[in-house]
Amino acid sequence: MRRFxxxxxxxxxxxxxxxxxxxxxxxxxxFNASKLVTVWAGFSTRWYxxxxxxxxxxxxxxxxxxxxxxSSTIATVLGTMAAYVMVRAGRFSGRTLFSGMIYAPLVMPxxxxxxxxxxxxxxxxxxxxxxxxxxxxxxxxxxxxxxxVSSRLVSFDRSLEEAALDLGCSPFEAFRLVxxxxxAPAVISGWLLAFTLSLDDLxxxxxxxxPSATTLPIKIFSAVRLGVSPEINALSTIMxxxxxxxxxxxxxxxxxxxxxxxxxxxxxxxxxx
Amino acid sequence: xxxxxxxxxDDPNEKPLIEFKNxxxxxxxxxxxxxxxxxxxxxxxxxxxxxxxxxxxxxxxMLAGFETITEGTILLSGKNIARVPPNRRAVNMMFQSYAxxxxxxxWDNIAFGLKREKLPKDQIEARVQEMLKLTRLEKFSKRKPxxxxxxxxxxxxxxxxxxKAPKLLLLDEPLGALDKKLRQDTQxxxxxxxxxxxxxxxxxxxxQEEAMxxxxxxxxxxxxxxxxxxxxxxxxxxxxxxxxADFIGDxxxxxxxxTKTGDGYDVTFAEGQPALHAKTDAQLGEAARCYLAIRPxxxxxxxxxxxxAVNVVQGTIHDIAYLGNLSTYHVELxxxxxxxxxxxxxxxxxxxxxxxxxxxxxxxxxxxAVVLER
Numbered sequence: 080m081r082r083f084x085x086x087x088x089x090x091x092x093x094x095x096x097x098x099x100x101x102x103x104x105x106x107x108x109x110f111n112a113s114k115l116v117t118v119w120a121g122f123s124t125r126w127y128x129x130x131x132x133x134x135x136x137x138x139x140x141x142x143x144x145x146x147x148x149x150s151s152t153i154a155t156v157l158g159t160m161a162a163y164v165m166v167r168a169g170r171f172s173g174r175t176l177f178s179g180m181i182y183a184p185l186v187m188p189x190x191x192x193x194x195x196x197x198x199x200x201x202x203x204x205x206x207x208x209x210x211x212x213x214x215x216x217x218x219x220x221x222x223x224x225x226x227x228v229s230s231r232l233v234s235f236d237r238s239l240e241e242a243a244l245d246l247g248c249s250p251f252e253a254f255r256l257v258x259x260x261x262x263a264p265a266v267i268s269g270w271l272l273a274f275t276l277s278l279d280d281l282x283x284x285x286x287x288x289x290p291s292a293t294t295l296p297i298k299i300f301s302a303v304r305l306g307v308s309p310e311i312n313a314l315s316t317i318m319x320x321x322x323x324x325x326x327x328x329x330x331x332x333x334x335x336x337x338x339x340x341x342x343x344x345x346x347x348x349x350x351x352x
Numbered sequence: 353x354x355x356x357x358x359x360x361x362d363d364p365n366e367k368p369l370i371e372f373k374n375x376x377x378x379x380x381x382x383x384x385x386x387x388x389x390x391x392x393x394x395x396x397x398x399x400x401x402x403x404x405x406x407x408x409x410x411x412x413x414m415l416a417g418f419e420t421i422t423e424g425t426i427l428l429s430g431k432n433i434a435r436v437p438p439n440r441r442a443v444n445m446m447f448q449s450y451a452x453x454x455x456x457x458x459w460d461n462i463a464f465g466l467k468r469e470k471l472p473k474d475q476i477e478a479r480v481q482e483m484l485k486l487t488r489l490e491k492f493s494k495r496k497p498x499x500x501x502x503x504x505x506x507x508x509x510x511x512x513x514x515x516k517a518p519k520l521l522l523l524d525e526p527l528g529a530l531d532k533k534l535r536q537d538t539q540x541x542x543x544x545x546x547x548x549x550x551x552x553x554x555x556x557x558x559x560q561e562e563a564m565x566x567x568x569x570x571x572x573x574x575x576x577x578x579x580x581x582x583x584x585x586x587x588x589x590x591x592x593x594x595x596x597a598d599f600i601g602d603x604x605x606x607x608x609x610x611t612k613t614g615d616g617y618d619v620t621f622a623e624g625q626p627a628l629h630a631k632t633d634a635q636l637g638e639a640a641r642c643y644l645a646i647r648p649x650x651x652x653x654x655x656x657x658x659x660x661a662v663n664v665v666q667g668t669i670h671d672i673a674y675l676g677n678l679s680t681y682h683v684e685l686x687x688x689x690x691x692x693x694x695x696x697x698x699x700x701x702x703x704x705x706x707x708x709x710x711x712x713x714x715x716x717x718x719x720x721a722v723v724l725e726r
Contacts, residue, residue, distance in 0.1 A: 241418055242451035244438040246465030246516065256464075260455045 102319060109312035116307045126313040136314060139298040142209060143278060146294060150216035151273035157217070158224025158273075159266055163254070165225075166232040184222045192219055193286030200287065207289030215287040216277040223276060224269035231265035271329060275322070358568060359583075360393035367430070369394045369520065369552050370415065375424035377410055377576075384410040386576035387424070397546050397553045399563035401599075402573035408556045410576075412522045415554065416445045429519065439468075444518040448525040450509035452497040458508050459484075459493040465516045483511040486545060503534050510542075514549060523555040527562060539565045560600050564588065572596050588647075594724055597645040602680070604651070604691050606644040610636050610723065617723050619644055622687040628663045630721040643724045650720040651693035653681055654713050655705065661715035667691065669710045681706065683714055 109127075113120030130136060165178050184192060196215045197207075205211055239261070243253035259266070281296040288297060295318075302311055360366040368391035377385040384407045392398045400408040413419040414426060417438030425432050433441060444465070452461050462483050466476045484490045487507040492500050497508065506526065513521055526542070527535045543566050546553050557563050563570045564584040571581045572595075580592045591597035594605055606628065608621030616631040619642060628644060636642055657664060670690060671682035674697075681693045693714055699705075706712060 236449060236451065238447045238449050238451040239453065241416075241438070242445070242447055242453075242512075243464075244418075245416060245443075245445045246512070247439045247468035249439060252468070257453055261453075 105312055106316045106319065109309065109316040111309055111312075114309060116309060116312070126309040127317075130310050130313045130317075133310065136295070136298060136310075139293050139295045142212075142292050143295040146209060146212045146216060146284075147274050147277040150213045150277050151220060151270050153213070153217045154221040154224050154273045155266060155270045158221040158269060159228050159262075161221070162225045162229035162232055163258075166229050166235075181222055181225055184219050185226070189219070189280075189282040193283040196283065197286045206291075207287060209292040211287040211289070212284050212292060212294065215283050216273075216280060219280075219283060220273035220276045223272050224266075227269040227272060228262065228265050231262050235262060271325075278322075358395070360396070361391070361569065366393055368392060369396075369429060370554075371425075371427040371430075372411075373425045373427070375411075375414070375426060376422050377407070377414065377419065378422045384576050385414075388576070388578060390571065390578060390581065392552065392554060394552055395550055397543065397555070397566055397568045399567035399570045400554065400556045400573060401560060401563040401570050402558065403599075404558060406573040407576040408573050409524060412445070412524055412554065412556050415520070416443055416522055417441050442519040443522065444513040444516055444520075445522040446509050446513040446524065446526050448528060450497075450505050450529075452505060452508055452512070454497055456496070457493065458489060458495050458497070458500070461497070461508055462512045462515050464512065469516070479515060483515050486514070486548070487511040502529055503538065506530060506538065510545070514545070514551065517549075518551065520552045520554065523553060525557055526555065527559075528557075535562070536565075542566055564600070572599060589722075591645060591722060591724070593726055594643050594645065597722065597724065602648050602692060602694075604644075604646045604648060606646070606689070606691075606721075608642060608644065610640045610642040612636075616718065617642065619723070622685075622689070625665065625685070625687060626663075628721065629718050630723050631718045632723045634723055634725070636723070636725060641725075643726075644721040645724055646691075646716060646721045648680060648692040648694040649678075650716050651691065652715050653683070653693040653695055653706065654715070655710070657713050658715045662718040663721075664713055664715045665691070666711065666713055669706055669708055669712060672706070672708065681712070683712060 108116055108119075110122050110124065111119055112123035112125060161181055165174075165181065168174065193215070196211075196218065200207060200211050200214075235258070239257055240253050243257040244250065248256060279296060280294075281300055284294045285297050285300075288294060295314075299311055299314065302308065370390075370392040372388050372390040375385055375388045376383065386407075388407075388411070400411060402408050410419060414421055415428075415433075417433070417436065421434055425434060427433070428441070428443070453464065456464065459480060462480045463476050466479055471479075480493075481490075484493055487510060489504065489507055489511060492504060492508075497505055500508070506529070510526070523542075527538050530538060539562060542553075546566075553566075555563070555566060564587075567584060569581060570584055570587050572579045572587065574595060580587060580596045582590070587596060587600055591600065597603045598605065606619070606621050608619040608628070610617040610619045611627075613629070616629060617636065618627040618629050620627045621644075630644060652658065652661075657666075665685055667683040667685040669681055670684040673680040673682070677697060678694050679697055681695070683691050683693060685691060691714055
């Protein structure tokens with residue numbers, strides 16, 4: 080055990096306070112009985128009940144979920160393909176340019192991405208709605224997936240694929256049967272990253288959404304402009320809970336997988352002396 | 353009746369399994385394989401031996417189909433394989449890293465190639481069992497590659513590459529990752545399996561001892577060219593260049609000037625030293641500059657001047673390398689040259705006859721040394 084130190088304890092408290100006090104206040108006020116956000120009037124779950132009656136919020140939540148699942152799935156497929164080609168293609172002239180162009184949207188201001196997508200959709204006459212949001216989210220989250228997957232592919236032993244070819248696989252079979260199962264953890268974390276990015280995106284969604292479809296962040300933002308309501312607090316608390324549960328589950332699952340693997344390796348070493 | 357010696361390379365009627373015909377491979381400006389011609393026969397255990405970067409791995413990868421050929425042709429059973437992709441070649445490869453699929457069990461790794469052929473289930477089952485038995489892995493069939501030892505992984509890789517019963521098996525530094533003791537055991541195991549299955553093996557290695565142990569023929573390579581192709585004994589006893597003599601085993605190289613006398617050459621190498629005589633059929637060129645290559649174990653070391661020896665020199669012991677079964681004596685001649693002599697330690701250490709700074713005589717017969725032009 081390390082010795083207790085006042086300096087460490089203080090800095091830890093300050094750091095966590097800075098990070099979490101806003102959220103704790105939000106969660107507390109979501110259980111406030113009063114309609115006035117800043118006045119505490121006792122504990123109540125009234126606003127959660129009202130939230131479930133609010134058709135507009137429920138619709139927005141449903142749209143957000145559909146957009147997140149669809150866009151992160153498409154982005155994962157495209158991003159994995161891009162990463163695979165960039166890592167495998169070897170050296171050719173313009174390679175740096177190409178890989179730079181895949182990663183450029185990472186640093187592009189969201190406002191510009193949103194605006195250019197808006198212009199494109201208007202230009203080709205695509206009505207703004209759930210489809211345009213999915214397309215827009217796919218566009219910007221694809222490069223995140225590509226970064227995650229390509230960092231895994233760089234350390235991937237190429238001879239595994241060659242062995243698959245050698246044993247009679249076509250190049251596509253080699254990818255499906257050998258490469259994909261091995262890089263699956265990176266692909267899954269790329270998907271999760273794209274999913275969370277899509278869930279909380281406000282800027283790009285507000286450029287590309289239309290009257291037929293609104294996502295939750297847009298709904299919350301526009302509702303807050305008319306004044307913070309306890310309902311919004313309740314909704315935000317639910318979102319925090321969902322994200323927390325997801326993150327804890329994901330880290331628990333991956334931790335258990337690595338612990339199991341280590342145990343197996345130790346057992347193997349013991350068995351063979 | 354004696355059993356016929358396995359030497360298809362000496363039989364003009366024998367059809368080679370693999371024919372390299374003037375094969376050249378370039379990577380940009382770099383020539384990895386330089387106009388190489390070579391025949392490899394069925395059931396051979398053929399070793400490609402050379403330092404790293406000599407092109408041996410490139411040759412193997414061209415056979416497997418992972419590298420294209422810049423010029424020339426490679427025939428497998430008489431058919432040009434240039435346009436055949438790796439997955440359609442009756443050639444399997446065992447990779448240096450083993451390249452076992454980490455997400456599959458030992459059983460599934462071995463069955464992987466068979467499943468691609470869409471064989472019926474019971475046939476796959478039977479073949480995998482056969483392979484597990486051959487490589488003594490029955491107990492580990494349900495394990496994943498990270499749950500077994502290095503030696504077992506090596507055997508899984510071998511079983512997987514043999515499962516499809518290829519015409520030709522390529523082994524890329526197959527024992528490089530094993531420690532010395534295990535490597536020696538595995539070498540014999542490999543030879544055993546090669547004999548049992550009758551598959552043609554081509555092995556790439558930089559370990560000359562390994563090549564000598566396992567191979568029926570060895571090709572010594574340097575800078576994309578074949579320097580010598582011969583049986584292990586041929587390579588060791590009759591190297592064709594100083595490079596080969598030096599690469600395989602330990603050797604004394606004496607540079608000198610040769611004059612034709614009787615059945616061989618007299619080589620003068622330093623003033624005040626007697627000429628050294630070596631029997632040879634070789635004819636030296638005009639310059640008559642030549643090298644004598646003498647293996648240390650063919651040099652006899654003695655305290656007294658031996659009677660009737662053809663080649664005798666005197667020197668002082670400079671260094672002794674004690675290897676347990678053998679000792680190598682580094683003997684300094686009056687000219688400053690160091691000659692190595694090897695003697696078996698048939699006596700216990702306390703009774704050993706030579707020590708540092710002793711004056712000794714070195715002698716060898718007229719057939720011990722090989723005369724080389726370069």
